[in-house]
Amino acid sequence: MDLELAGKSALVMAASSGLGRATATQLAAEGAEVAISSRSQENLEEAKNHIVEETNANESAIHPIVCDLSDSESIRPAVERSIDELDGLDVLVTNHGGTTPKYFADATVEEFDDHYNSILKSTIIVVKAALPALKESGGSMTHLVAATAREPPTGLIFTSTIRSGLFGLSKSLATEYAADNIRSNCVCPRSIMTDRIESKTEQVAQRDDVPFESVLEDRKVELPIGRLGTPEEFARTVTYVASPAAGFLTGTVIPVDGGWSKSTQ
Numbered sequence: 001m002d003l004e005l006a007g008k009s010a011l012v013m014a015a016s017s018g019l020g021r022a023t024a025t026q027l028a029a030e031g032a033e034v035a036i037s038s039r040s041q042e043n044l045e046e047a048k049n050h051i052v053e054e055t056n057a058n059e060s061a062i063h064p065i066v067c068d069l070s071d072s073e074s075i076r077p078a079v080e081r082s083i084d085e086l087d088g089l090d091v092l093v094t095n096h097g098g099t100t101p102k103y104f105a106d107a108t109v110e111e112f113d114d115h116y117n118s119i120l121k122s123t124i125i126v127v128k129a130a131l132p133a134l135k136e137s138g139g140s141m142t143h144l145v146a147a148t149a150r151e152p153p154t155g156l157i158f159t160s161t162i163r164s165g166l167f168g169l170s171k172s173l174a175t176e177y178a179a180d181n182i183r184s185n186c187v188c189p190r191s192i193m194t195d196r197i198e199s200k201t202e203q204v205a206q207r208d209d210v211p212f213e214s215v216l217e218d219r220k221v222e223l224p225i226g227r228l229g230t231p232e233e234f235a236r237t238v239t240y241v242a243s244p245a246a247g248f249l250t251g252t253v254i255p256v257d258g259g260w261s262k263s264t265q
Ligand SMILES: NC(=O)c1ccc[n+]([C@@H]2O[C@H](COP(=O)([O-])OP(=O)(O)OC[C@H]3O[C@@H](n4cnc5c(N)ncnc54)[C@H](OP(=O)(O)O)[C@@H]3O)[C@@H](O)[C@H]2O)c1
Pocket: 013, 014, 015, 016, 017, 018, 019, 020, 037, 038, 039, 040, 043, 044, 067, 068, 069, 070, 095, 096, 097, 098, 099, 118, 144, 145, 146, 147, 148, 189, 190, 191, 192, 193, 194, 195, 196, 197
């Protein structure tokens, strides 16, 4: 299947590692020119080298753009610079650093503010800055969220409250900008083996004084498919959803979670 991404321009937020980098890599492999952003120039240069090595993309087709999503002022200039360097925008993928696991009882109002700023407000600013270019191209927005935002477990209050706002944002954007030919969807990961999941697994292993492998087994048990996902598997779904090949897909939420979600919707 031709995803019709060759020669398109893509911006992936929070893309120096993990799901963001895997998505940027897949988009580049499909022939897109890609801007990758994160807080660290050094991490972005490493990610760029990785993408070039993996895909044989031309170095000039990968654009590292520093942007700290918790610093509201820095976001619009970074998005505008990306669009400038890419000379337009067909594909926007929003992504974030994670949330802090907390119960409501332990979470302060200031922490809610911080999560609102770095997750929901940052996405609003990114989208506002990207919309003029997306209107011109009739492009797509794909928002990386979390399966736990759809089906909140206890102890993840910032994901349950702040991150779940991305569903409403995406759905509203899908409806409001359909006339401009812009699509907006959410893709929700669970247990995709990235550095983040590895370090979370290590932390639990140390806290409970049990082997890393046994914590990993506990994760696998909650997944009907019986194993963790790979960043590449996740990225392939995002790349399809973001591509013109998925032209009739909009306003939806797609879990990529090995069957973890219980809901049929
Ligand atoms: N992996 C999973 O199974 C899974 C499941 C559910 C939800 N998620 C969510 O998906 C997102 C990505 O997860 P991941 O596993 O790919 O994590 P990861 O490997 O730790 O990657 C996180 C990325 O976010 C960037 N980042 C962190 N804080 C940032 C900020 N303030 N501004 C801009 N960029 C920032 C990091 O780059 P720098 O350090 O260079 O800034 C890095 O590129 C996270 O929000 C995570 O909670 C992941």
